[in-house]
Amino acid sequence: MPDAVAGKWHTPxxxxPLRALKHFREFSADELDFVSRFKAGELSVERxxxxxxxxxHSPHIYTVLSGLGFRYKLLEDGRRQIMNYAFPGDLLGLQGVLMGExxxxxxxxxxxxxxVFERSKLESLFERHASLAYDLTWIAAREERILDEHLLSIGRRSALERTAYLLSYIHQRGNAVAGSGGAKKIIPLTQQHLADTLGLSLVHTNKTLRRLAxxxxxxxxxxxxxVLEADELLRVSGWEGLKETARPFI
Structure with missing residues (x-):
């Protein structure tokens, strides 16, 4: 696990750049000052x-500034389940703050x-800025809502529907942060990533992608x-799509 880069950073x-996007709510002057002092540094890692x-037990929590990541769990035999994907503005490591591990x-x-933010200083956020504490609650509740939709997809949607749903979800989230380094014309996934997210075999995933193609x-x-036809892909998925207005981030 890489170490955080403390001290100075490249992006005050x-x-x-996330503040310029309509996808995110604006900070007040006091909030911006607090977050600026709360930030301990930046960390850049490779694919x-x-x-x-x-x-x-991580000593840090992170906000994605640019790029994409994913959360996953492993079974003892090495099989992987990808739980969700992380885009610019998303928070990583909050569970470790609240649950310890x-x-x-x-x-x-x-x-x-x-x-990079120091986990030990998070208490000051709750003490001094109720609005930012509410933002953390919103972020956690939103993650739960997304996971509910992912579980519904794996449990009840057909292979074609769940593949269309996942690609629509990633496509919409990427478009929302376009210009921040989080969105590309090509969704940078392998078929193995899709299979590990959808709960399908690699062969079944390949066949399903061919049907969509x-x-x-x-x-x-x-x-x-x-994604060539976003509206039709969304229709195939049976999903309503993202309905967010300006969302918070830390």
Missing amino acids: CAKC GATILVEGT LDHSVEALTPITLC ERRLIRWQDGGCE
């Missing part, structure tokens, strides 16, 4: 690097830059998946 909070490890790991899906809804390339 006042010039954070495939492990950011957080299941069963450990992480019950999942986090890996970088692309090169990723993280804002035959309808010209997606195009699969070596670097990942390109």
Whole structure:
């Protein structure tokens, strides 16, 4: 697990590129000052690097500044279940703050830059800024809502529907943070990532992707998946899509 880069960093909070996106709510002057002092540094890791490890106690929490990651759990025989994907503005490690020990790991899906916050100083956020404490509650509740939708997809949607849902979800989330380094025209997933998220075999995943490609809804390339017809892909999924307005981040 990489160590945090303490001290100076490359992106002052006042010039954070996420603040320019309509997807995120604006900080008040007091909130911005507090977060600027709360931030301990930045951490940049390469694709495939492990950011957080299941069963450990992390001294830090992180906000994704740019790039993509994913949360996952492993069975004893090495089988992996990807729980969710992390985009710019998402918080990593909050569970370790509240529960003491992480019950999942986090890996970088692309090169990723993280804002680093010291876990030991989180108490001051709750003491001094009720609005930011509410934001953390909102973020946790939203994560629960997303996981509910993922569970519904795995449990009740057909293979075609759940694949269309996952690609629609990642596509919409990526578009929301376009310009921050979190969105690319090509969704940078391997078919193994999809299989490990959807609970399908690699062979079944490949066949399902071919069906979507035959309808010209997606195009699969070596670097990942390109969504060609977002509205029709969403219709196939049976999902309503994201309905968020300006959301908080730390």
